Amino acid sequence: MADRTYLCDVSVRYIVSRHCAPGNVNHTTLAGAAEVRTVVGGPRSGVLELAVLGLLHDTPMHGYELRKRLNALLGAFRAFGYGSLYPCLKDLLAQGLIAEEQPDPAGKPLGSGRRSKIVYRLTAEGKERLQQILAEPGPAAWEDDGFGIRFAFVGQTRADIRLRVLEGRRTRLEERLDGVRAAMARTRERLDSYTLELHRHGLESVEREVRWLNELIASERQSSGDSSRHTVPQPGNDTSADSSAS
Numbered sequence: 001m002a003d004r005t006y007l008c009d010v011s012v013r014y015i016v017s018r019h020c021a022p023g024n025v026n027h028t029t030l031a032g033a034a035e036v037r038t039v040v041g042g043p044r045s046g047v048l049e050l051a052v053l054g055l056l057h058d059t060p061m062h063g064y065e066l067r068k069r070l071n072a073l074l075g076a077f078r079a080f081g082y083g084s085l086y087p088c089l090k091d092l093l094a095q096g097l098i099a100e101e102q103p104d105p106a107g108k109p110l111g112s113g114r115r116s117k118i119v120y121r122l123t124a125e126g127k128e129r130l131q132q133i134l135a136e137p138g139p140a141a142w143e144d145d146g147f148g149i150r151f152a153f154v155g156q157t158r159a160d161i162r163l164r165v166l167e168g169r170r171t172r173l174e175e176r177l178d179g180v181r182a183a184m185a186r187t188r189e190r191l192d193s194y195t196l197e198l199h200r201h202g203l204e205s206v207e208r209e210v211r212w213l214n215e216l217i218a219s220e221r222q223s224s225g226d227s228s229r230h231t232v233p234q235p236g237n238d239t240s241a242d243s244s245a246s
Helices: 002-019 042-058 064-072 082-094 124-135 144-158 159-190 193-223 240-245
Strands: 097-102 117-123
Touching: 002 064, 042 064, 042 082, 042 097, 042 117, 042 124, 042 144, 064 082, 064 144, 082 097, 117 124, 117 144, 144 159
Parallel strands: none
Antiparallel strands: 097 117
């Protein structure tokens, strides 16, 4: 999914920047595309907060280990600036959501001259805050900047919240598809073959993610006992022949 999200983001950004003149940009034109550029800023800091709280929920970590885990998690969806981690930790400490622990110096080799690493752990308030964030998925949860991180921790939430996140993401992508298709229809005759291929690649990436979401939603509904009329039959599982034969 990481590659699909990133490549789709690039393609949609290119389409918007090339075919939507600044004076002609409106909400309808950018219904499915402009959000990839407007989520930077406040929501991004919320994404980092969620990632830090979610990782520390698993186990306490020192800063270097947390950086590596964040790079593996966030780096799959966007470039992660290490300079933003420690201001985030400082803010979470000030709010009482995490706490610092100094390792036991007794286990440090004599003469090593190396400073003990501070370990960060989640406080009770931090655990409560994490559950609050996960239990209240708003529009930011299905944007490019927030969905990947939400999905990484969605297993800690109830089935109805998981469905809300998945269905919200699907709706957002379907809106994007409509917007990009409309933009392509208006400018298709002015595009060279390579630009058209880039647009086609972006559309196919989004369509693949929509199909993937459809599968997840159907599976989630089935596991929650609400799939009788929503689940798509899988190849080789056609029961109509069996029922007619009986």
